[in-house]
Amino acid sequence: MRILMIEDDIELCSILRIEMEKNQFFLDCCHRGDDADFYINSNAYDVIILDRMLPGKDGIHILKDLRSHNRSTPVILLTAMNTLSNRVEGLDCGADDYLTKPFEIDELFARIRALARRSTKLENSNIFTYGDITLDTTNLLLKKEDEQCTLSKRESDLLVFFIRNKENTLERELLLTRVWGADSFVTDGNLDNFIHFLRKRLKTVHSAVSIKTIRGVGYRLEDCSC
Known part of the structure; x- marks a missing residue:
């Protein structure tokens, strides 16, 4: 599981990184609010731990921006501001959970696992949509209105990951x-072949959705009709 922690307490981040590695979690840390967009757009995270008080850009603004771009990554808002109005504001802005400082590491891990389970259940649907396409993973069908074509299981898995992380640049290694x-x-060449196949499938159904190559980095799924 890959987690992003946006927190200006460097010592806390260092402690949590050590503990998370023991629990098979991979932690990226961002210490300034105005750097958050770079991290969020550069990777696909399973959970984001977001401090409310940050230099450059506060956590509430980061959370609002995240949700305004239809990104559904679970967010735990981490803060010393523990009044009822603070909690209500954070949840109303799109946080999935709220944890006040100081906290026990075991409780944080339990909340991360709970959010990951909830996210998995929500994503276990066999129908995924983006732009003008619908992907049926049970029947391995890619559809646009009355047009459709079949996909291989691997093509379907790859397209699902793109749709779940739509409009994010995904590194080759991450894919x-x-x-x-x-x-x-699997080699880079295999990935390139499957990207080629998926592009052909999208053209077959005359979709405006495309997979853009980000040179030296990876790929991004885009809706070119927008």
Whole structure:
């Protein structure tokens, strides 16, 4: 599980990174609010831990921006501001959970696991939509209105990951790890081939959705009709 922590307390981040590695979590840390967009757009995270008081841009503004771009990544708002109105504001702005400082690390881990389980249940639908396309993962069908074509299981898995992280730039290594698995021996060439196949499928149904190459980084799914 990959987690982003947006927190200006560097010592706290260092402690949590050590503890998370023991629990098989991978933690990226961002210490300034105005750097948050770079991290959020550069990776696909399972959970974001977001401090409310940050230099450059506060956590509420980061949260509002995240939700205004239809990004559904679960967010735990972490803060020393523990009044009822503070909690209500954070939840109303799109936070999935609220944890006040100081906190126990075991409680934070339990909340992360709970959010990850909830997210998995929500994403276990067999129908995914983006732009003008619908992906049926049960029947491996890509549809646009009355047009459709079949996909392989791997093509379907890859497109699902793109749709879940739509309009985010996804690094090649991240795609290989998340779609094929960390222990697989798949090569960059295999990824390029499947990207080529998916582009052909999108053209077959005359979709305005496209997979854009971000040179030196990876790929991004975009709706070109916008």
